[in-house]
Amino acid sequence: xxxxxxxxxxxxxxxxxxxxxxxxxxxxxxxxxxxxxxxxxxxxxxxxxxxxxxxxxxxxxxxxxxxxxxxxxxxxxxxxxxxxxxxxxxxxxxxxxxxxxxxxxxxxxxxxxxxxxxxxxxxxxxxxxxxxxxxxxxxxxxxxxxxxxxxxxxxxxxxxxxxxxxxxxxxxxxxxxxxxxxxxxxxxxxxxxxxxxxxxxxxxxxxxxxxxxxxxxxxxxxxxxxxxxxxxxxxxxxxxxxx
Numbered sequence: 001x002x003x004x005x006x007x008x009x010x011x012x013x014x015x016x017x018x019x020x021x022x023x024x025x026x027x028x029x030x031x032x033x034x035x036x037x038x039x040x041x042x043x044x045x046x047x048x049x050x051x052x053x054x055x056x057x058x059x060x061x062x063x064x065x066x067x068x069x070x071x072x073x074x075x076x077x078x079x080x081x082x083x084x085x086x087x088x089x090x091x092x093x094x095x096x097x098x099x100x101x102x103x104x105x106x107x108x109x110x111x112x113x114x115x116x117x118x119x120x121x122x123x124x125x126x127x128x129x130x131x132x133x134x135x136x137x138x139x140x141x142x143x144x145x146x147x148x149x150x151x152x153x154x155x156x157x158x159x160x161x162x163x164x165x166x167x168x169x170x171x172x173x174x175x176x177x178x179x180x181x182x183x184x185x186x187x188x189x190x191x192x193x194x195x196x197x198x199x200x201x202x203x204x205x206x207x208x209x210x211x212x213x214x215x216x217x218x219x220x221x222x223x224x225x226x227x228x229x230x231x232x233x234x235x236x237x238x239x240x241x242x243x
């Protein structure tokens with residue numbers, strides 16, 4: 001394959017950025033400085049080096065992030081830290097992006113990858129990929145609210161949310177919280193509309209105090225992954241996402 005394509009796949013930047021590295025004589029192949037991006041290399045080669053460091057070709061990267069509040073699900077933002085800013089310099093690549101979005105103040109499972117086809121499949125509305133959330137709700141969630149979610153809801157601006165499964169985990173009475181009665185719930189939705197879970201509760205005159213995504217498809221958030229930390233997905237987890 002072309003050397004410039006190899007270098008870009010190794011995360012050294014765009015084709016234009018790679019061209020600059022070649023011009024600056026930063027790249028060697030078999031210890032010889034190469035400046036021609038068209039130079040052919042074996043993608044399995046261990047002879048390509050950047051500043052003396054061996055480059056290993058890997059086309060796709062997959063990370064599980066336990067997203068913290070206050071960080072935006074974007075690759076660039078002029079005001080806020082983004083989820084890709086949480087990657088170490090070793091793992092950062094210019095082509096990595098978050099799959100779908102979690103609101104700025106929502107925590108939990110977020111996939112970071114450079115696999116555009118997978119990202120498209122997981123966020124395509126017609127795929128109906130399940131997403132499970134835990135939420136802390138201001139007020140008492142009743143069986144009537146559970147039924148309303150199961151039937152589907154008309155949200156603000158007349159947008160319709162598809163039927164969702166709502167489970168009540170715990171009800172806190174007035175004496176147990178500073179805010180009065182509250183509820184812990186889990187909800188499973190099959191689409192990903194903007195602020196969907198919060199807007200569904202607003203449609204039944206309730207307010208989400210805290211929201212965390214637990215699952216996407218059949219992939220569960222690693223319970224041992226600390227808030228703000230990430231790890232590479234295991235081979236079996238990648239297979240789960242692709243099935």
